[in-house]
Amino acid sequence: xxxxxxxxxKGLQRVWGWIRxxxxxxxxxxxxxxxxxxxxxxxxxxxxxxxxxxxLAIVVVSLVYYFDFLYEGFGVxxxxxxxxxxxxxxxxxxATLGKGIxxxxxTLLGGALGVGAHRLASFTGDKIxxxxxxxxxxxxAALATYTRFFPKLKARYDYGLLIFxxxxxxxxxxxxxxxxxxxxxxxxxxxxxxxxxxxxxxxxLIFPVWAGSDLHKITAxxxxxxxxxxxxxxxxxFQVPNDNDEEYKASMDEYKSVLNSKGIxxxxxxxxxxxxxxxxxxxxxxxxxxxxxxxxxxxxxxxIDALNGYLNSDVEFVLPLQTPVGxxxxxxxxxxxxxxxxxxxxxxxAMGINTMTCSLSADSWVLNAKAAAKEFKSxxxxxxxxxxxxxxxxxxxxxxSLIIDIVSCTVKIAxxxxxxxxxxxxxxxxxxxxxxxxxxxxxxSPRIEASHSFGIxxx
Amino acid sequence: xxxxxxxxxKGLQRVWGWIRxxxxxxxxxxxxxxxxxxxxxxxxxxxxxxxxxxxLAIVVVSLVYYFDFLYEGFGVxxxxxxxxxxxxxxxxxxATLGKGIxxxxxTLLGGALGVGAHRLASFTGDKIxxxxxxxxxxxxAALATYTRFFPKLKARYDYGLLIFxxxxxxxxxxxxxxxxxxxxxxxxxxxxxxxxxxxxxxxxLIFPVWAGSDLHKITAxxxxxxxxxxxxxxxxxFQVPNDNDEEYKASMDEYKSVLNSKGIxxxxxxxxxxxxxxxxxxxxxxxxxxxxxxxxxxxxxxxIDALNGYLNSDVEFVLPLQTPVGxxxxxxxxxxxxxxxxxxxxxxxAMGINTMTCSLSADSWVLNAKAAAKEFKSxxxxxxxxxxxxxxxxxxxxxxSLIIDIVSCTVKIAxxxxxxxxxxxxxxxxxxxxxxxxxxxxxxSPRIEASHSFGIxxx
Numbered sequence: 001x002x003x004x005x006x007x008x009x010k011g012l013q014r015v016w017g018w019i020r021x022x023x024x025x026x027x028x029x030x031x032x033x034x035x036x037x038x039x040x041x042x043x044x045x046x047x048x049x050x051x052x053x054x055x056l057a058i059v060v061v062s063l064v065y066y067f068d069f070l071y072e073g074f075g076v077x078x079x080x081x082x083x084x085x086x087x088x089x090x091x092x093x094x095a096t097l098g099k100g101i102x103x104x105x106x107t108l109l110g111g112a113l114g115v116g117a118h119r120l121a122s123f124t125g126d127k128i129x130x131x132x133x134x135x136x137x138x139x140x141a142a143l144a145t146y147t148r149f150f151p152k153l154k155a156r157y158d159y160g161l162l163i164f165x166x167x168x169x170x171x172x173x174x175x176x177x178x179x180x181x182x183x184x185x186x187x188x189x190x191x192x193x194x195x196x197x198x199x200x201x202x203x204x205l206i207f208p209v210w211a212g213s214d215l216h217k218i219t220a221x222x223x224x225x226x227x228x229x230x231x232x233x234x235x236x237x238f239q240v241p242n243d244n245d246e247e248y249k250a251s252m253d254e255y256k257s258v259l260n261s262k263g264i265x266x267x268x269x270x271x272x273x274x275x276x277x278x279x280x281x282x283x284x285x286x287x288x289x290x291x292x293x294x295x296x297x298x299x300x301x302x303x304i305d306a307l308n309g310y311l312n313s314d315v316e317f318v319l320p321l322q323t324p325v326g327x328x329x330x331x332x333x334x335x336x337x338x339x340x341x342x343x344x345x346x347x348x349x350a351m352g353i354n355t356m357t358c359s360l361s362a363d364s365w366v367l368n369a370k371a372a373a374k375e376f377k378s379x380x381x382x383x384x385x386x387x388x389x390x391x392x393x394x395x396x397x398x399x400x401s402l403i404i405d406i407v408s409c410t411v412k413i414a415x416x417x418x419x420x421x422x423x424x425x426x427x428x429x430x431x432x433x434x435x436x437x438x439x440x441x442x443x444x445s446p447r448i449e450a451s452h453s454f455g456i457x458x459x
Numbered sequence: 460x461x462x463x464x465x466x467x468x469k470g471l472q473r474v475w476g477w478i479r480x481x482x483x484x485x486x487x488x489x490x491x492x493x494x495x496x497x498x499x500x501x502x503x504x505x506x507x508x509x510x511x512x513x514x515l516a517i518v519v520v521s522l523v524y525y526f527d528f529l530y531e532g533f534g535v536x537x538x539x540x541x542x543x544x545x546x547x548x549x550x551x552x553x554a555t556l557g558k559g560i561x562x563x564x565x566t567l568l569g570g571a572l573g574v575g576a577h578r579l580a581s582f583t584g585d586k587i588x589x590x591x592x593x594x595x596x597x598x599x600a601a602l603a604t605y606t607r608f609f610p611k612l613k614a615r616y617d618y619g620l621l622i623f624x625x626x627x628x629x630x631x632x633x634x635x636x637x638x639x640x641x642x643x644x645x646x647x648x649x650x651x652x653x654x655x656x657x658x659x660x661x662x663x664l665i666f667p668v669w670a671g672s673d674l675h676k677i678t679a680x681x682x683x684x685x686x687x688x689x690x691x692x693x694x695x696x697f698q699v700p701n702d703n704d705e706e707y708k709a710s711m712d713e714y715k716s717v718l719n720s721k722g723i724x725x726x727x728x729x730x731x732x733x734x735x736x737x738x739x740x741x742x743x744x745x746x747x748x749x750x751x752x753x754x755x756x757x758x759x760x761x762x763i764d765a766l767n768g769y770l771n772s773d774v775e776f777v778l779p780l781q782t783p784v785g786x787x788x789x790x791x792x793x794x795x796x797x798x799x800x801x802x803x804x805x806x807x808x809a810m811g812i813n814t815m816t817c818s819l820s821a822d823s824w825v826l827n828a829k830a831a832a833k834e835f836k837s838x839x840x841x842x843x844x845x846x847x848x849x850x851x852x853x854x855x856x857x858x859x860s861l862i863i864d865i866v867s868c869t870v871k872i873a874x875x876x877x878x879x880x881x882x883x884x885x886x887x888x889x890x891x892x893x894x895x896x897x898x899x900x901x902x903x904s905p906r907i908e909a910s911h912s913f914g915i916x917x918x
Binding site: 036037040047048050051052054055056058059062065066071076079082083086087130133134137138139141142143145146149150151162165166169170173174176177259260262263298299302303305306309377380381389390391394395397398400401402405450451 | 495496499506507509510511513514515517518521524525530535538541542545546589592593596597598600601602604605608609610621624625628629632633635636718719721722757758761762764765768836839840848849850853854856857859860861864909910
């Protein structure tokens with residue numbers, strides 16, 4: 001009896017343990033999700049605002065259902081308004097406007113063509129009407145789908161072509177059942193316009209997110225990431241390891257996100273072109289110039305990636321990469337000078353973009369970097385190197401050589417930024433203000449990229 | 460009178476000239492578009508087939524409208540079927556299945572929750588019902604929108620979350636006007652399932668495009684592009700310019716597309732994971748390994764980009780990059796050996812991936828490349844260099860050093876490919892067949908990438 005009781009107690013304990021385990025797992029999962037949600041909000045608080053904006057827009061447009069005088073006009077078609085809000089509302093104004101305009105024009109064209117096809121078919125008999133409609137839907141849908149492969153159309157009008165196929169098919173096929181399709185097409189267009197108008201208004205009037213200014217910030221941030229790497233490299237490569245190294249290393253790795261920045265930059269340029277004048281950006285701001293700067297920034301990042309290999313010395317298997325310290329000191333002066341001058345020049349350029357001022361001092365830093373490169377060149381001629389083994393100096397010389405490449409990349413980036421400055425009339429800075437600004441750092445906005453939806457991505 | 464006639468004739472001639480000018484412009488535009496359409500079709504004929512497949516699927520699903528017994532069941536809801544086909548049909552099976560499954564499950568969940576919210580609200584009075592519905596729509600829409608920012612959910616379930624918001628809003632808001640929303644929700648679900656089923660069947664049964672096998676091909680092609688560069692580099696850098704150079708240069712630039720291959724690879728991996736067993740790929744094929752290989756391939760491409768700078772000598776402003784021919788010949792033997800062995804090794808690996816066989820011989824080529832690197836190392840110790848100026852040899856040594864980095868990258872790529880081979884049970888090749896295959900080249904499929912839609916892109 002006693003043993004049976006013990007058995008029971010043990011069984012209960014086991015069940016209780018299992019329940020507690022499950023409960024803990026659930027609690028852990030929930031707190032994990034909550035933590036991630038909090039992080040996402042802290043990284044970019046505009047995400048929280050965006051979510052509420054979407055909710056608001058849907059509620060506003062659903063008023064069509066609640067007021068009799070509105071609902072009587074549209075009937076079931078009122079749902080197109082709700083649908084438009086959900087589908088068209090994007091994170092940035094540019095993306096929303098692009099989708100909205102595409103949807104409106106495509107609905108108009110698709111609807112008109114659909115009504116036309118229906119009218120044409122209705123002159124014939126019932127059998128022939130059916131066949132004609134099917135053939136026309138097949139041909140138009142196939143043709144429009146093929147058009148979506150044209151690179152230029154795909155970039156800006158892909159969504160419009162999709163909605164064109166959709167509207168044409170719906171209108172012309174429904175016409176077989178419902179003869180009042182002109183009414184139907186018109187109701188569809190009106191409700192979509194209402195939905196689109198609500199979306200665009202909510203998107204622009206309440207804390208708008210401008211793709212253009214995000215692109216502007218990202219361009220500056222990416223240039224600054226290169227500057228941070230170069231600054232850290234000077235410290236880490238030539239100096240005795242110390243406690244600050246880990247700190248440097250963490251921020252130095254940020255340049256890696258620049259390597260794959262093409263996708264987001266292309267999307268943002270595309271969105272920005274839809275946007276009206278806002279803040280300091282006028283309509284027809286030279287957005288394409290950002291693509292040029294971005295491409296040069298990436299080119300520089302590739303070189304930096306090659307340089308990074310020498311820091312982590314992962315090519316040890318063939319050549320000794322731990323260059324004797326004596327040799328490092330020989331190139332140290334000119335190399336640290338090159339990296340630091342380039343770093344300052346890049347930081348100035350980033351600052352100039354961010355504040356929309358011409359970065360006059362950047363050029364002088366670039367000149368300094370060039371001068372350091374020439375110094376290095378003449379140091380090679382001296383007898384300093386006569387007693388060294390060629391094998392020992394190979395890595396050091398490669399590092400110096402890559403840094404020289406980076407100097408030449410910096411020159412190109414500086415030129416492209418100057419071109420942007422003259423195209424978009426950056427202001428000439430007040431010398432007093434420059435001094436102040438130099439002391440601050442560019443405020444970097446991490447992970448703006450992740451807020452903009454640009455296609456399905458694996459993390 | 461005569462002069463008036465002359466005036467008239469001149470006027471007519473001018474008008475005629477204007478009309479002819481316009482006509483020519485139109486003809487030019489049309490032929491231009493036609494040419495581009497032809498090129499797009501020739502680049503990837505599957506685009507033409509895809510377009511016809513979309514047309515066919517829409518026609519099949521529109522039969523719902525033409526047959527009375529089908530239309531009577533669904534009524535106006537039949538349009539959801541047409542809509543689903545247009546929206547869900549994507550280029551590859553994986554993308555289509557992913558969207559279809561997302562849409563079906565999201566409609567089910569959103570519909571159920573919408574019906575629930577409506578039932579709950581209908582217990583109360585009219586005024587309160589309206590407020591409750593609005594509050595619930597606002598909260599659920601805001602919450603679901605915020606969820607779309609979670610990186611893991613965004614990657615695979617972004618479309619599902621969108622459709623969830625859509626269905627929930629539509630059902631719960633319509634409920635205010637139409638009390639038979641259970642019927643409505645059910646009709647919506649059924650028609651979407653019909654549309655989805657037609658889409659998936661047409662997509663899979665008629666010339667299916669598998670994202671997985673495209674990913675497989677692109678991975679091999681990208682590795683081969685690196686091989687082509689290395690092969691060409693050996694010729695161009697060390698040899699006297701001749702007529703074949705232009706030919707080399709054109710194909711060598713292909714490596715540049717590898718630099719920005721991350722976006723398409725991520726998308727294809729994501730699509731591939733939705734796909735069932737097909738061809739030589741089983742379900743749960745190690746798709747993530749392709750991401751690893753892709754990332755190493757890009758790393759190698761960055762180094763190649765740095766090397767490419769020395770070919771075009773665009774850093775001339777600081778250092779003389781036209782290394783004296785005498786010095787080039789000193790490094791020529793070991794460098795050309797390294798590049799050619801690496802090139803062959805990479806080509807073997809690409810071939811191995813393409814034919815799904817273990818590339819046994821690649822390792823021996825990699826070993827040869829390593830040996831060449833060691834040779835170079837020992838050549839530095841000899842007296843060969845004693846009479847040269849250090850300044851003259853800097854570029855040559857940098858080139859050699861970058862090539863050594865590329866050798867080490869090749870080793871990593873080879874290891875990653877071997878890992879893929881063992882994970883997905885590549886077959887051990889018949890030695891006789893290898894010899895034959897070596898004589899052929901990998902058939903490259905240009906611009907597969909452009910066929911898959913992965914977000915809005917500027918060209």
